[in-house]
Amino acid sequence: MFWIPIDRTMDMPLIRQVYEQIRMRILHGELVAGECLPPTRELASSLGISRNVVVEAYEQLIAEGYIEAQQGSGTYVAEGAYLDKQEKLNCFTFFDKQQIKEETNDVIDFRSGLPALDMFPRKMWGQIAKQVCIDTSHSIFGYGYPEGRIELRHILARYLKRTRGVYCHSDQLVITSGATQGLSLIASLLLSPGDEVIIEDPITHEIQTIFTSPGSTLHPIPVDEQGMKTDLLPANKRPSFIFVTPSHQFPLGGVLPIQRRIQLIQFARTTDCYIVEDDYDSEFRYHGAPISSLQGLDPDRVIYIGTFSKILSPALRLGYLILPPSLTKRCKDLKWFTDLHTPSLQQLTAARFIKDRHLERHIRKMKKIYQGRRDHVKKCLAEQFGHHVNILGDSTGLHLIAEFQNITFSDQKVEEIIKKYKVKIYPVEQHTIQKGTHQNKVIIGYGNLTIEEIEEGIRRLKEALTSEGK
Template sequence: MREAVLERRIVPGSKLPSSRALAADLGVSRNTVLYAYEQLAAEGYVETRVGAGTYVVDSLVSGMPAGGRGRRPGGGRRKLSSLGVRLARDGSLGLGDQRREATRYEFRFAGAGHEQETLNAWARLVGRRARSLSRAPTGYQRPGGSSELREALAGYLARARGLTCRPEQIVVTQGSQQGIDLCLRLLVDAGDRVVIEEPHYAGYGSCLRACGASVLHVPVDAAGMQVELVAGLEHAKVVCVTPSHQFPTGGVMPLSRRLRLLDWARQHGTVVLEDDYDGEFRHEGRPIECLHSLDPEQQVIYLGTASRMLFPALRIGWAVVPEDLVEACQRLKAIADRDTSSLEQLVLADFIGGGWLERHVRRARKRYAVRRAAFLEGLGRELGSRAELAGASAGTHALLRLPELPASRFADLRQACRERGVGIYSAAQCYARPPDCVELLAGYASLEEPDIAVGVRKLREALDSLGAISQTP
């Protein structure tokens, strides 16, 4: 009846059938018709006139063209903001190619393995918090996050990453991606120059293109961003780096480069955005202290995440911001989504306070080291010199380069792998200028060692099935 009124098949002022007559005609209960008329009256379609019946409202103006509610052309005439135009035109913005392969041997770089003991501890803490909820924790938190979690994080970061800050400097976010977005929106206007690594985490590229920044790509090598190439750049508002484990190539920035980068940033008034997404997981020696720990002048904004340490479904990250940016960052967070899930924040605070997080990290580091060894052994056995590997000294993934296979054949390789139960993911989205051969972001953390061996063998079989021809002379 709504559509009939809007399409003028029932014109304004028309009298509707009585509830008894319509119920008999449709073969339904009279109460059903009465409820429908009451709802139409509540929504302003009809009015009941005492002693006269139910009528379509006389003053109703149709907002629909003839022909019903079907989708119609003409949406292109809408006026979008400059951001909306960029999002509509650039299909690479946003999620990118994040489709999970439904396969047995899943080499997904964002995956993580979990011990049952850790999951059981988390479940107990969730239950305990849920049973003891009072009105305060169930209300809105401050945009910066729960005070309990910020205090726990400040202690953890000092112990684990050598980072000293006041709890009030921490802004809790919905994962590190929101932290990236908030910081860039806070600091960057359209046309501002921003320096990022090449290759880089695709989330930075998406945010920067969305805000219309002028992006300067600085190449990386085995030691991360080539900071000496930054020296000649001027008027850069922000420089974005992953110094503890460059994403995706895995380089670890040495102290000399870190100090040189900080000195350059101080001289030019540039903010350094440090993404420490998995700095806890280093397999050769102790974890490197973060860049923020070398910065007494608060040029660095530090980003971290629980998603990589624990499990991706836990959408909690944090930004440690300079004192003068705290209020502005919290207000921007409030505009975005007011606050992060209160219950999960409180559970994570308990998880850190009870020592569970550091125990989990120690166990996970050992577990990932064993899986890394299985991955390296499998690659050496199955692919040998056919594959080039970077970034395996830390983290939970490596960059796997296959020189014999042109980049244009990645889809063929993915299909051949899928047919063998193997999930693979391209690194092409991490490049401003994609590589000429296939490069894979190969995560091994979520696979048991036997599955890693089988998965690598099946990857080799898939590569063999393509009859790849080497591009090297």
């Protein structure tokens, strides 16, 4: 009997399930050349599905050359469709069910940079998206420009000047599919093999990977409670650019004071290099107004990166670059080669969301919520660990740093905590370039955790560390 497992709970259509499983059996030699497949009516009956499903799956397999129909005889596996097992593709599996299983377990994940996903303004966003689809010209459904929709670029330029002290023309804006694409564009734009980047240390490991991928090297500058220690900038270096997170250093949380900002700009002018400013979550500042951008001090020298992933949702895949005029043409060309353009409907929805002040209202609302979650993290850490823990970098953003006494966090240690106590934390040491300097610090993200989850997660962390003899 020819049997194919069918899972009606999956998002994958039944036609695709039938097609994929027959295809993989042919590739792996489980169905050999010349073997006759069951008639469509017979297979549909045995699986309890519509015959049309099997017919369409067979037609797709015929179109791709896996099987062939012989008039009046039947449907057979074609010659030459077997792929040697040493080179075979991964077997078809139900990945969706595995993902659901992983997402619904009870691990408490203190991941940084993740906003409150349940607080996304889906009703308002959906209403605007629907209206955009109805109101806009049919041309919106065609190809766009690599730099993005003028509506969003124009509104963003005004919004960022008012809220972040950014000075630019809309022509200097390039809309990206998130900050990661923006960072990759900068690497392609400015780096060649053998080039050097001056960068904060620690800094997110993903950014290190992006900037070294063209064959360039990193020159790390240590950070303290005020961000990059600009007095350590090397006089003998001629970097392609300097990378900083001045409004909220990641991960330690320092804010670069004006004296260091000026020193940084003077160094960039002397060495004729650019400064790349990653302004990833500075909207959520809990003491005073948000810190003004570095870009506003020298718009011709600073490349500014922004994203909606931390403010609204990573699922939007919306970010932006603000470039000096001398770089905009080359960046637009690179963006075109990457993906032609960022989705237009998403851009127009974001433009109207910002224009109608929904974004600012959402930020004000979330600022109160995140501040409450931050305060609860601090309270729980104090209750569980007392004077054995010190809190750093908690004035802004969606995470803070917990510095422990007499505890060294390693990858193995973190794995043990995850495995045994179902809590996930992130050592700062994972993001360091010069190792051994921050082994007693961990990143505690709280944006996407409830008060109850925060309390339970810190309790589990205490149990895990106590059980390890700490």
